[in-house]
Amino acid sequence: MAGHIRSKVLRVILSTSLGALLLLSAISMVCIFNMRSKALNDSYQLGARAAQNSQAPIDEIPDPARRMEQDILSLEETAGAALNRTILTITLILAALIIAAALITILVAIRLSDSFTAPIVALSADAELNVATRIQAGMLPCIFPPFPDREEFDIYARMLPAKEVGGDFYDFFFTAPDKLMLIIADVSGKGMPAALFMVIARTLIKDHARMGLSLDEVFNTVNRQLCENNDKNLFVTVFACILDLTTGVLTFANAGHNKPLIARAEGDYDFLELKRGLPLGVVEADPYEAVELTLNEGDRLYLYTDGVNEAMDKGGEQFGNERFLETANQYKALLPKEFDEAIRRTLTDFVNGAEQSDDITTLALIFNKKKID
Numbered sequence: 001m002a003g004h005i006r007s008k009v010l011r012v013i014l015s016t017s018l019g020a021l022l023l024l025s026a027i028s029m030v031c032i033f034n035m036r037s038k039a040l041n042d043s044y045q046l047g048a049r050a051a052q053n054s055q056a057p058i059d060e061i062p063d064p065a066r067r068m069e070q071d072i073l074s075l076e077e078t079a080g081a082a083l084n085r086t087i088l089t090i091t092l093i094l095a096a097l098i099i100a101a102a103l104i105t106i107l108v109a110i111r112l113s114d115s116f117t118a119p120i121v122a123l124s125a126d127a128e129l130n131v132a133t134r135i136q137a138g139m140l141p142c143i144f145p146p147f148p149d150r151e152e153f154d155i156y157a158r159m160l161p162a163k164e165v166g167g168d169f170y171d172f173f174f175t176a177p178d179k180l181m182l183i184i185a186d187v188s189g190k191g192m193p194a195a196l197f198m199v200i201a202r203t204l205i206k207d208h209a210r211m212g213l214s215l216d217e218v219f220n221t222v223n224r225q226l227c228e229n230n231d232k233n234l235f236v237t238v239f240a241c242i243l244d245l246t247t248g249v250l251t252f253a254n255a256g257h258n259k260p261l262i263a264r265a266e267g268d269y270d271f272l273e274l275k276r277g278l279p280l281g282v283v284e285a286d287p288y289e290a291v292e293l294t295l296n297e298g299d300r301l302y303l304y305t306d307g308v309n310e311a312m313d314k315g316g317e318q319f320g321n322e323r324f325l326e327t328a329n330q331y332k333a334l335l336p337k338e339f340d341e342a343i344r345r346t347l348t349d350f351v352n353g354a355e356q357s358d359d360i361t362t363l364a365l366i367f368n369k370k371k372i373d
Contacts, residue, residue: 137159162307165195168307171206182240183202197236201226205222215290220287236279239303259273265297305358
């Protein structure tokens with residue numbers, strides 16, 4: 001792409017320069033032709049005047065007059081020869097100048113093409129990343145509340161990538177009329193490769209879950225598929241759960257992800273005890289098993305990626321699990337959106353302007369009540 005832009009810029013510059021040089025040559029030749037014509041015309045008029053000054057026939061012209069005529073003709077020949085030499089000299093000089101100008105133009109064009117195409121290529125790359133960012137953001141649910149007619153729960157989620165595109169993702173959707181699935185995940189690495197792997201993992205998980213597979217079947221199937229042709233050795237940590245809105249039963253499985261926070265009714269948040277397991281895409285096996293617990297009205301979940309608890313300030317100190325848990329309990333009475341915003345404000349104050357080193361993705365949920373048929 002850079003070569004194509006460079007050659008295009010170079011062609012434009014060279015075409016313009018050569019056109020200008022040809023115009024200069026044409027103007028120069030016209031000037032030379034006019035000079036020669038004027039000199040010959042002057043010589044002709046000089047000879048004509050000399051002839052007109054004599055009223056006698058040629059044979060009767062005295063010797064002094066004949067000698068004058070011969071001198072005039074000799075002068076005309078000498079002037080013509082001198083003019084020819086001058087024209088030749090000027091032509092050679094102009095030719096040398098044109099060649100030199102052409103060489104300089106080519107060199108300058110090459111240098112300028114690099115200078116001009118570098119920002120053009122950078123601008124193109126930035127534009128592509130901006131498009132990728134918008135595409136990625138558009139893939140994740142971003143309208144809240146997402147299901148205004150469902151009163152059984154309240155939910156809010158957000159992803160803030162560390163770069164233009166990130167490897168984190170979240171999702172929530174219904175696998176059945178009364179079964180809500182929640183997913184949060186973190187792909188290894190950053191940038192475009194992680195973002196592409198994220199899209200693949202999210203699509204596979206969502207498609208298999210909507211096919212009616214159990215949660216452990218979804219994890220084991222997707223794991224095998226991600227291990228196939230994984231030349232970059234990428235992997236993804238995932239926590240996923242399915243909440244039955246009629247019973248409150250929460251079925252969950254974990255693939256190497258951080259322990260979610262859970263709070264019972266009016267109680268404090270604490271880390272949900274579960275097996276950490278292996279990330280998806282590491283080992284082509286079926287090691288994942290789903291676990292169940294029951295949520296009661298008022299219970300809360302907070303899912304997150306390690307961009308939260310591992311965020312660092314300028315001195316390299318991490319936000320940490322203890323500070324994270326204290327902050328969550330400080331704002332536990334807030335609704336999901338306000339709760340998440342409070343966590344993020346505290347995190348921003350802690351890092352105090354330090355560069356974000358990892359994607360920050362969160363999902364908060366309150367189970368309001370069981371659905372009554």
